[in-house]
Each structure stands twice: as structure tokens, then as C-alpha cells.
Amino acid sequence: MFRATWKSLLARKVRLLLSGLAVVLGVMFVSGAFVLTDTLGRSFDAVFADGFSDIDVTVTAKPKVAVSEHEGEQVATPVPASLVEQVKQKVPAAADAKGVVNADGARLIGSNGKVVTSFGPPQLGENWLGESDLVQLREGTRAPRADDEIVVNAALAEAAKVKVGDRVGVLTLEPKKEFTLVGIFGYSGGRDSMGGVNEVAFTTPVAQRLMLGKPDTFSSITVTAADGVSPEKLRDDVARELGGSYEVKTGKQAAADQAASLKEGLSFFNKVLLGFAAVALLVGTFLILNTFSIIVAQRTRELALMRAIGASGRQIIGSVVLEAVVIGLIASVLGLAAGIGVGALLAYLFGKLAGGLTLAGLGVPPAAVIGAFAVGLVITVVAALLPALRASRIPPIAAMQDVATPDRPLTRVTVSGAIVTAIGAVLLFLGLDGHAGDNTLATILGGVLFAFIGVALLTPLISRPVVSLLGALFAWSVPGKLGRLNSGRNPRRTAITAAALMVGIALVTGVTVILDSAKGSISALAEDTIKAELVIAGAQSGPRPPSFDPTVLEKAAAIPGVQLVDGEYGDMATVNGTRTWVAASSNVAALERIFGGKATAGDISRLGPDQMLFSSDAAKSRKVSVGDRVTVQLSRGEARTYTVSGIYQSSQLTNPVVLPPQAARDFAIPQPIQGFVQLAPGARVADVQPQVETLLADSPEVSVADRDAFIKQQTSQLDTPLRMIQILLALAIVIAVLGIINTLALSVLERTRELGLLRAIGLRRAQTMRMITVEAVVISIFGALLGVVVGTGLGAAVVQALKDEGITDLVLPWGQMGVFLGLAAIIGVVAAVLPAVRAARINVLGAIAHD
Amino acid sequence: MTATVGPQVQAAARASDVWKVYGSGEAQVVALGGVTAEFERGRFTAIMGPSGSGKSTLMHCLAGLDSVTRGTVSIGDTMVTGLGDAGLTRLRRDKVGFIFQQFNLLPTLTAQENILLPMSIAGRKPDPAWYDTVIDTVGLRDRLRHRPAQLSGGQQQRVACARALVARPDVIFADEPTGNLDSRSGAEVLNFLRNSVREHGQTIVMVTHDPTAAAYADRVIFLADGQIVSELVEPTADTVLDTMKKLDAPAEVAH
Numbered sequence A: 001m002f003r004a005t006w007k008s009l010l011a012r013k014v015r016l017l018l019s020g021l022a023v024v025l026g027v028m029f030v031s032g033a034f035v036l037t038d039t040l041g042r043s044f045d046a047v048f049a050d051g052f053s054d055i056d057v058t059v060t061a062k063p064k065v066a067v068s069e070h071e072g073e074q075v076a077t078p079v080p081a082s083l084v085e086q087v088k089q090k091v092p093a094a095a096d097a098k099g100v101v102n103a104d105g106a107r108l109i110g111s112n113g114k115v116v117t118s119f120g121p122p123q124l125g126e127n128w129l130g131e132s133d134l135v136q137l138r139e140g141t142r143a144p145r146a147d148d149e150i151v152v153n154a155a156l157a158e159a160a161k162v163k164v165g166d167r168v169g170v171l172t173l174e175p176k177k178e179f180t181l182v183g184i185f186g187y188s189g190g191r192d193s194m195g196g197v198n199e200v201a202f203t204t205p206v207a208q209r210l211m212l213g214k215p216d217t218f219s220s221i222t223v224t225a226a227d228g229v230s231p232e233k234l235r236d237d238v239a240r241e242l243g244g245s246y247e248v249k250t251g252k253q254a255a256a257d258q259a260a261s262l263k264e265g266l267s268f269f270n271k272v273l274l275g276f277a278a279v280a281l282l283v284g285t286f287l288i289l290n291t292f293s294i295i296v297a298q299r300t301r302e303l304a305l306m307r308a309i310g311a312s313g314r315q316i317i318g319s320v321v322l323e324a325v326v327i328g329l330i331a332s333v334l335g336l337a338a339g340i341g342v343g344a345l346l347a348y349l350f351g352k353l354a355g356g357l358t359l360a361g362l363g364v365p366p367a368a369v370i371g372a373f374a375v376g377l378v379i380t381v382v383a384a385l386l387p388a389l390r391a392s393r394i395p396p397i398a399a400m401q402d403v404a405t406p407d408r409p410l411t412r413v414t415v416s417g418a419i420v421t422a423i424g425a426v427l428l429f430l431g432l433d434g435h436a437g438d439n440t441l442a443t444i445l446g447g448v449l450f451a452f453i454g455v456a457l458l459t460p461l462i463s464r465p466v467v468s469l470l471g472a473l474f475a476w477s478v479p480g481k482l483g484r485l486n487s488g489r490n491p492r493r494t495a496i497t498a499a500a501l502m503v504g505i506a507l508v509t510g511v512t513v514i515l516d517s518a519k520g521s522i523s524a525l526a527e528d529t530i531k532a533e534l535v536i537a538g539a540q541s542g543p544r545p546p547s548f549d550p551t552v553l554e555k556a557a558a559i560p561g562v563q564l565v566d567g568e569y570g571d572m573a574t575v576n577g578t579r580t581w582v583a584a585s586s587n588v589a590a591l592e593r594i595f596g597g598k599a600t601a602g603d604i605s606r607l608g609p610d611q612m613l614f615s616s617d618a619a620k621s622r623k624v625s626v627g628d629r630v631t632v633q634l635s636r637g638e639a640r641t642y643t644v645s646g647i648y649q650s651s652q653l654t655n656p657v658v659l660p661p662q663a664a665r666d667f668a669i670p671q672p673i674q675g676f677v678q679l680a681p682g683a684r685v686a687d688v689q690p691q692v693e694t695l696l697a698d699s700p701e702v703s704v705a706d707r708d709a710f711i712k713q714q715t716s717q718l719d720t721p722l723r724m725i726q727i728l729l730a731l732a733i734v735i736a737v738l739g740i741i742n743t744l745a746l747s748v749l750e751r752t753r754e755l756g757l758l759r760a761i762g763l764r765r766a767q768t769m770r771m772i773t774v775e776a777v778v779i780s781i782f783g784a785l786l787g788v789v790v791g792t793g794l795g796a797a798v799v800q801a802l803k804d805e806g807i808t809d810l811v812l813p814w815g816q817m818g819v820f821l822g823l824a825a826i827i828g829v830v831a832a833v834l835p836a837v838r839a840a841r842i843n844v845l846g847a848i849a850h851d
Numbered sequence B: 001m002t003a004t005v006g007p008q009v010q011a012a013a014r015a016s017d018v019w020k021v022y023g024s025g026e027a028q029v030v031a032l033g034g035v036t037a038e039f040e041r042g043r044f045t046a047i048m049g050p051s052g053s054g055k056s057t058l059m060h061c062l063a064g065l066d067s068v069t070r071g072t073v074s075i076g077d078t079m080v081t082g083l084g085d086a087g088l089t090r091l092r093r094d095k096v097g098f099i100f101q102q103f104n105l106l107p108t109l110t111a112q113e114n115i116l117l118p119m120s121i122a123g124r125k126p127d128p129a130w131y132d133t134v135i136d137t138v139g140l141r142d143r144l145r146h147r148p149a150q151l152s153g154g155q156q157q158r159v160a161c162a163r164a165l166v167a168r169p170d171v172i173f174a175d176e177p178t179g180n181l182d183s184r185s186g187a188e189v190l191n192f193l194r195n196s197v198r199e200h201g202q203t204i205v206m207v208t209h210d211p212t213a214a215a216y217a218d219r220v221i222f223l224a225d226g227q228i229v230s231e232l233v234e235p236t237a238d239t240v241l242d243t244m245k246k247l248d249a250p251a252e253v254a255h
């Protein structure tokens, strides 16, 4: 039995290759994700370990507000400068102590007048601590001595295209200041940066003022141990001396902690990649299921013969499953190898993009290996089970009969399809309607999965009318007509091939519907509400939003024709013990006059320095009302108590909490992020805009645009995630294309004689190819059509569920849907190429002589 | 021995010194060893011979389905030898009809669509009167809308005959067309083929190893070991059988 299986496997290696390829791609995605995140993780470990290599102990204050990696950069609470002397004098184990200023938000203006942006790594502003084993000034450059001198790291100098001697502008907590670049530094081993971080180093007093906003403070203190003292002992001594209000860590600990917070972001990234791998694998499962079904159908006689000569049904199942195991194993090995390659390539690209992250050696984490084999084997075997079961039910008599695959009725598959779809719909409803509590995401994903499988099961029934209708488009020529008939010939095969394509297209369509609806709803709301003709804002590229000089606000208010100017500040704060986004307006009146805010309690038109406003939703969930006293801890400064003086109607355009403008000083970014300019009746945008523009000369991160351009720019920020999702889902579509190629190739093989006959009675090669192409195009358009319909349904359901979150308008991306259908036609043509060539090359004589 | 007809009758197909060699060296098989034969227009010729004697090979070479190793083949005034794929396709489409032993029909098409398929492929319209005649002679009018799976083997072969006839090709090649049929269905098909020759002047070349089938033909060519060894005109089942026996005899004598 084993021998027979092995022989038949070898005989059909080409057929199995394509379905194996689907598993390879899925496994590649899984192991690639692990290899990528592992390599990056270890690279960051190395960077931090390096950065802390000559630090024995570091002292910091606990941050006022914890901010996670994807919310922005956390602001460290400064420690008083007096601590340096205290440690030096009172801790005998300490040989030396240094105050370090080191904070995100030093933005260098490049020679082109634009701020050098970062896509992730921070833009650090520091005090120059001199050269060390790690930090080295480049030839011909020197340390900053005067207050208007800076040095920058080589990667930043390169990116900004500035050289020693240039006057360069730097944005910090304060608006643009000019400095002379006197030095450029790098790191040991000729590195231009530490993991792509941009660094600007000032003299210590300047760094304290610009980066911490307070003289005589440091971000941290680094302590060097006296000879013979271990870092651990030093840490304990320092901690004892300073008491509990400081965090004292060894350099090793600090490196590990910093790396850990970055790795949290990486593991999120890993999960996202694995999610896409899951989609690819779902599609791959369809493909393998289909291949095995076709192969079992084609081997009916062979299997029946085996039954006739005494093989048991169980042995038949065993032989099919054994085939699956072999394919799964081979595919897992190949997928793992490809995944390691892809992971390494992506890590390399990531390193480049992040501005020269030195990659740790490529490693293959156990998770990649285990994941690859588990996924590859399980998927293949699960997909082969159904066909194996069917194979075991082939009666021995089939060996003697001519009809290879009797037309089985579609009742059972349709009924089970209806049930599975219904389960999917119920799960989706529960998940989206918020009945699933903590399991919401799992419930929704389960619902989507069931919906896909259910629809796939219903597809054979749907395929009959739809395929014949689609095929009618091509039935004007003989090859077209034959192709159309072929595509309707085996509804199950057509259906599952199309369903594989459906999954990818449905997800893309669904995501597009949701994001387009979100965009549409937000712009509609903004257009209806915002009463400002001009808006000052910039495009955000990294974790830090662009900001501008607050004095622009007063100057803009003085421009003739300007009626009202408002600058908006934002921060992550702790309000009565829980974290939330808070805002401050330079002009609180704007809430009513620009953003259409309506008071539901108290007064929202003015705000004293000790007062604050809540949105109605936030007030409700936090159970606060007018007159309550609320404690707010901002990124900087001490906690303060405010009195709630008003509550306004919640809307998409307003923040949950509004603080007085004075509070913005203690925000992580103490500068306005957006500015809104309302014109007096009769004033012209064209007159005012250029004047505001001039005011922004020293705020290169932002520009002034009219309101519609601003809304467009804000909503277009959703385009990037949309594009990324589309690119990642393209893999699922690629696998589906493999599925179409596979199905066609198998069909061509199965119809060798028929093709030979057609060629014998005069079908030209080109006509043969056209026939196959029509079949492919009909199948792929059918799949895309299903995908568009299912995706629109899913998207619409999510949009419906998000009504309360402000996505009120369902926007259907008709253009995109048209593109998908057109794309499907192209996919069909591409997928048909190989099978069509193969069909056209069929040797007429060989086909007829085919036993 | 060669089997040629006199110059007064024009040949519909002609093989001149055709050799067909498969493989090389040890595994070399000479399937045809210098066959020269002509097949007259408007006649029904049978190619007889024991299994493995090269009948199918000869027919495939004549029909342009296979290339010859040496010699030439022509159909009407078209030289088949040397034609490329496009030329061969055109030849098959316009000048030749086929009836195979089995698997003659496309399962997705109805009987009628199968019959008209060569004409639709060529983009030609059938002559309606001729089409009616053919349908009536094969006696399938009530089965035209059926698919092959719904037809008996005999009916399927008759559909295949009708398909070959409708296009009025110069020659119809049939390779054991009754090989898979019971004797009654076989007789129906053979009668039908003979009538299309007698009444409509169709040229047919049929390969068979069944003396009864060969007796329906006007002339029988005998092949053995890739060579023409004998020929009979106006054969009967008995004369064919006799000839077959005689052909086997020398081999036995040789022992």
C-alpha cells in the first residue's frame, strides 16, 4: 500500500507541485514573520546593550504618564541636577556620576528647509557628554562649547545634507532656534547611528532648557562604579541613598527594559503578519482541498481497482492522507527556507528604512520552525481529509465502469453551506453588536471565517446560473462557447477555485468599504461642522505629530479679516487615575464657534485656569458632573486638580477632555498641533492665506491650507493603512491565482483526449488557448464577483455596527470594485497562460491513443 | 507489394513508400516499412491486418496526425508531408473527417452540437439539405438534444459518423469504428458508412481487424509487419477470412 502511494505520488508530482506551492507560500509568511521579528528584536537588543555598555547604573524618575510604543514617545520625568553631587559624594561605591539629558523631539531642519522626519526611531535631543569607547567625533570636527553650537550624529547629518560650519535650525520644546553645526559623531565600528536614531547634542544648559523645559534637571543620571564594585552592588547602594522615588537600574537592566518596550511593538507587528498568514493559509486550504478532490476523482478507477483487489476503505484513506503528509512536510521545509529568506530580506529593508539599524545575525527562532511544520502539516492533512473520505467510499465496481465522476447532487453541500453561513452571520452579529464581551475580536474573526466557508459551500449552487451568465459574455466564438461549457462542467471544482479568490477580494473589499465609509463620514461631519476657512497642520509620518510655534496664533489673530484663531494641543494624561487623551485650546470659544460644540451642562464658552470641560460620553463613563473636582496628571509637572465647569455634546471632532490653555505647557508636546483660522464675513481666503503662510516660515513642519484641503489631508491618512492591508492581502490573491492555474492544469490533463479530439477535428492552437482562457476568466471573475459581494456585506455589517462610533455613512467603493473585477479578468488571463500553452501543445495522436 | 489504382481513377489519398520507425537502436520498431497505397475517390477501402501490423500507424500518417519517417503522403492535391501545425490543422478541418474507436464526442455538447462542431470551428455553415439527409440516414433526429452520456455506444458512434459526414470532407478516416460495439450496433454503423459511399460518393478509409466489418468495404488492403501483403476487391467475409488465413500460413510453414 505504501509503495503504491509513493509511486502514485511520484507520478503526479507536477500536479501536486502547485498545491504544495500554496502551502509553501503560507508557511513562508508564518516563518518569515517570526524570523523578521526575532532578527529585529535581537538587533534592538544589541543596540540597547551597546548603548548602555559603558554605564554601570542609571537613575531615572518614574514617568508621570505611561505611554506605550504606538501612542508616541513617553516623557521621562526629569531628575534634579543636585542628585549628581549627592551620588558622587554620598555613595562611596560610585567613582563618577553624570547628568544626562536625552529626550525625544529634537527636529533638525535640513538644508532643503524641511524637517528631517523619522518613521519610528526617536529624534533625540541630548547634552554632549564627550567622546567614549562608543561615541566618537568624526575627523575635523569638535564638541559644542558655546550655547549656539551643536553636534549631530553622522546619519542625521547625511539625511539633512548639512555639514560642519552650517547654521542649522532645530525645533525643540521651543520654536525654531538656530545653531552652528560644529561636530559630527558616529559610533564604534564606523556606525552612523544607533538603530536609526537621529541625535542632536547641545551643551548641557541648552539641552536642559530646550529638551526638558527646566534648568538644573536631567533625564537621568549615569553612575560609574569604583574599581572592584559590581554594578549590582552599586545599584543597591545608590537606591538606598536616593530612596524610593527613583528607579535605579544597572545598565544591563535598563537596556533590557528599553528593548522590551520596543519588542512589545514588534510582537504586535508579528501578530498582524500572522493574521495575514492565516488568510493566506485559509486560501491555501481551499486550494489543497480542491487539488486532492480532483486527483481522487481522476484516480477513481485506480482506487476502485485497489478496492477490488482487497484494499480496505481505511487503507485508501491512509494512502491519501499519507500523500498529504508527504506534501505537507516538503512544503513546510521549503516554506521555512523561503520564510527565512524573506524574513532576512525584510529585516534588511527595515534596517535600511529605519536609517541604518545594524542587524544582528540571522536567527531561526524555534517558533518559526514549529509554526512552519505545524501549519504546513495540519493544513495539508485537514484539507486532504474530505477527499480521502470520498476516496474510501469509491465502490470496487467503479473500476469496471466508464463514468469517472458521476454528478453528485448539490443538496447536501448546499444545506451545510446554509447552516455554516448562518452560524457565521450569528457570530458576526454577536461580535459586532457587542454581546461577546472580551471575546469580541475572536467572535468577529470566527464569524468571518464561518461566513467564508459557508459561502464557499454555497458556491457550487450559485455557480450554475452565475457562471453560465458570465460565460454568455464570451459565447460568441466557438472556443468561447466551449470554455464557458467547461467552466460550468464541474460546479464543485469551479466553486472552490473561485471561493479561494473570493476570500482575498472579499477582505480587501470589506476593508475598503469600512475605511472609505470612515473617511466619508468624517469628511461629511467635518465639512458640516468645522467653521474655519483656513487650517494650519502638517502630515504626520512617525509617532510624533507635527507642531508649530504658538506665537503664530496671536500673530494670525492680528491679521485683518481674521475673526477667530484657535490652536489645538493634545496629550496623553492620567485623569482621576485612568489614562485618556486630553486637549487644550488656545481659544476655548472655538469649541462652540468653530467645532459646533453644544453645552449639555454648565458653560463651555469660557474656561478659567482651574477649570476643565468633559464631553458628554466621557462624563457619563467617568460619572463626573459639573462642579466635580478632578485630578489630572500631564506628561510633565505635578498633578493638578481642576473643577468641571461644563459638559459638551460628544462628537467625532472633539476630544473627551478639554483643559485650559495654560495646561498645554506641561504637555509632552507643548506646542499647538493644529490651528484653525475663522475669517470675518467678507474677508477673502486668498488674502489671508499668504499672510499666515509667512508666519509659518519658522515652523517648517506645518503649512496652512483651506479647510477642504485639510479635511482631505486628514482623511487621506487612512490611505496608508489601506494600501498596506491591500498589499498584504495580495498574497492571498496570488495563492488564489495559483489555485486557478492548478485547477485548469488538472482539468487540461483530465481532458487530454477531448483536447486531442478537438484538435483532430480542426481546432487551431490559438483557439484551444482561447478556450482555456475563457474558462479561467469566467472562474476568476466569478470569484471576484463573490468576493465583492461578500466583502461589501461584511464591510456594511461592520459599518452598521460602528454607527455609534461616528461612521454614519456607508460609502461603497464602486470604482475599486470595478477595478477588482477588471483585475480578476487579468488574473484569469494570466492564470490561463501555462495551462493553455500546455493544452495547445497536446500531441493530437498521443491524446487519441491515450488509453 | 503496392496497392495502386489505375490512372483513370483519381486518388483521394496516397501514400508513397512510407516508412515509420519508432525508437532507435535496440528498441527500434519499424511500424511501416515502405508502404505505397492509393485510396480511390468515392470508394470504401478497408485496411486489414493482425494486431500490431501497422494499420493505425498507416491511418495516422495518411490523416496527417503523425509524421512519416520517410516517403510522402498526400490527400487530394495537398502534400501532407512537410506541413506545419497550422497547415495540418487546416487540412484536418477542411479536408478530413475522423471516426475513432471510442471517445469521439465532447461530453459537454449535445449530439447536434457535436455534429456541427467541426463546421463551427471552421466558421462554416452546413448545407441544410445535406444536414437533414445526414441526420435522417443516421436516424438520430429524436436524439439531437441529448448529451453523449445519455446515448448508447452505437448511437454515439453514429453521432460521430454524422459529424464526420456533415462537413463533406475529402476523406473520412475511421479507426476500428465498431471495435467497441456489439454486432447489431456495429452493423448499423457499417451500413451507414457504406451507404454514404454508395449514395453520396463519400470517400472512406477504415481500419479494422474484423473480417465481417471489412466485408462492407469495396476493397481491402492487407497489412502484415508494416507492409502491404495482399489486396481484395469486392470482398466478402469469407474471402477476407481466407486471405487472412493464407497470410498467417507462410509464417507457420517457415517453422
Ligand SMILES: Nc1ncnc2c1ncn2[C@@H]1O[C@H](COP(=O)(O)OP(=O)(O)O)[C@@H](O)[C@H]1O
Pocket (backbone or CB within 6 Å): B022, B023, B029, B030, B031, B049, B050, B051, B052, B053, B054, B055, B056, B057, B058
Ligand atoms: N508510439 C509508438 N512507439 C513505439 N512503437 C509504436 C508506437 N505506436 C505503435 N508502435 C508499434 O508499431 C507497430 C504498429 O502499431 P499499430 O499501427 O498501432 O498497429 P495496429 O493498429 O495494426 O494494431 C506495433 O508493433 C506497435 O508496437
Ligand SMILES: [Mg+2]
Pocket (backbone or CB within 6 Å): B055, B056, B057
Ligand atoms: Mg490499432
